[in-house]
Amino acid sequence: MPSTGSARGEDDRPLLLQLEQRLTKLIDTLYPDERTRPGYARLAKEIRETTGGTISATYLWELATGKKRNITLEQLDILAQFFGVPPEYFLNDEVSERVNAQLTLATALRDTKIRSLALRADGLSPASLDALLTMVDEARKLQNLSAVSHPNPPAAGSHD
Template structure:
């Protein structure tokens, strides 16, 4: 299926619109400080040195900006290996959601205050933990932040 200019119809292949978003999410998670984030050439060099896979800075830039979408399985595999995610992250919504949740948790735990709060809560009773969770939920409301999804350890899913 093509549009009037003979380019693939994005609706027919929704995966094509996700690779840039997912790659940028990984880069931001791996390098949270934008000022210290390497350029695409340096990042490609790090990827090559870490994985042995061949990928260029120009190609990374094209993927990250959505200019190029014809990524090969080998290149996806190299990116997945470097960022420590399953290759399915790039094309499977369920896997991407799970990885995104893990990336958010990892980002939160980088903050010393969040880590200290979690460590200090260790050993508290269930009632005390529920009270702390309620306080955090109220603080998020006061700051107009979106609620955090609850994780059900029994089912391995969130409440969203």
């Protein structure tokens, strides 16, 4: 029987849990080094300086820890603007998955060796790129790393 919404528990409110998780992911992605990650006071100041919008340090902490549940559209827009994501990122699974894939790529490209590998591969034929992907997949297997799915792999001979 579907819930009527009267006495809902946290498990019945996945959107609120997702907001907490997605905000934390954005903070972790923007500031990957925990030692240099700003506290909520400094983060609130950076948000104000970057966007002109105001969200208090306490409110940010409450959102990130799930203590606060009543975010306004204005506050959602300020967070989206600061983190460079569409506001729908916080509310829509499909948008969130797409943005998270982009964040994963951006995070990987911070590594100079990965960036160098990608830049050196530019201009190679599709067959050469396929061979490189196969080599990387095999290296991942040798190191017992999980497989990486290749989204929409190009057909042999196509030019992406």
